[in-house]
Amino acid sequence: MEPIIGITCGHEWTDGRDRYFAPTAVIRAVAAAGGVPLLIPNAFERQKLVAALDAVDGLVLPGGVDVDPQLYGEEPALGMGDFDPDWDGVDVAAAGLALQRDLPVLGICRGMQALNVAAGGTLYQDIPTQVPAALKHQQKGPRWAASHGVALAADSRLAGALGATHLRVNSYHHQAVKDVAPGFRAVAEAPDGVIEAIEGAAHRYALGVQWHPELMLEREPLFAALFSDFVAAVRSAKSK
Secondary structure, eight states, X not given: OOOEEEEEOEEEEETTEEEEEOOHHHHHHHHHTTOEEEEEOOOSSHHHHHHHHHTOSEEEEOOOSBOOGGGGTOOOOTTOOOBOHHHHHHHHHHHHHHHHHTOOEXXXXXXXXXXXXXXXXXXXXXXXXXXXXXXXXXXXXXXXXOOEEEEEOTTSHHHHHHTOSEEEEOOBOSOEESSOOTTEEEEEEOTTSOEEEEEETTSSSXXXXXXXXXXXXXXXXXXXXXXXXXXXHHHHHHTO
């Protein structure tokens, strides 16, 4: 049976409409890799989120708005952007539950940041004002276009999955991992030192990437290997 992959939903309140959603590109990437996507919104009760995670074999945390700095013990900095407590209520909580259960989890952009915060790490609230000599990490080009280089640790699962230690990636973020959470390590960096990927050393599969591989798949098929490796890890964990 194909593994069930939970995908946490984003949240927005615009023009009087209150809705949850998930990125189509992430859903398609999971399905193409052999997973069955199942969307998980904020259920507003922890026991219901627990029940939702009982129904899945792996978890994906997609991109989105900023993570509330209260969750890692900071006040909002001047450059902080939009945040949403309802969105944090599903992403950070679901990430924490996944880590407790050793459920395979993949974080993408904001999802990587939520994973790091859930595990006890912190974030740069705004790269341009908090990281000296930083590159531009909020690119203006097409969503699929690579804008800067990334160096991967040769001994990382990420490098093994992609078969590369140097990449060029797309970039749509102004927050980034600052203090890596206990039990995790940085496994990729941009030329300015900004952390671009983290992996959990004590987990079967806990990986976060700061770029958006799901948006690059048609032009850079290499990144399909990331989703294939994740789904393979979910299958392996499910069989044990």
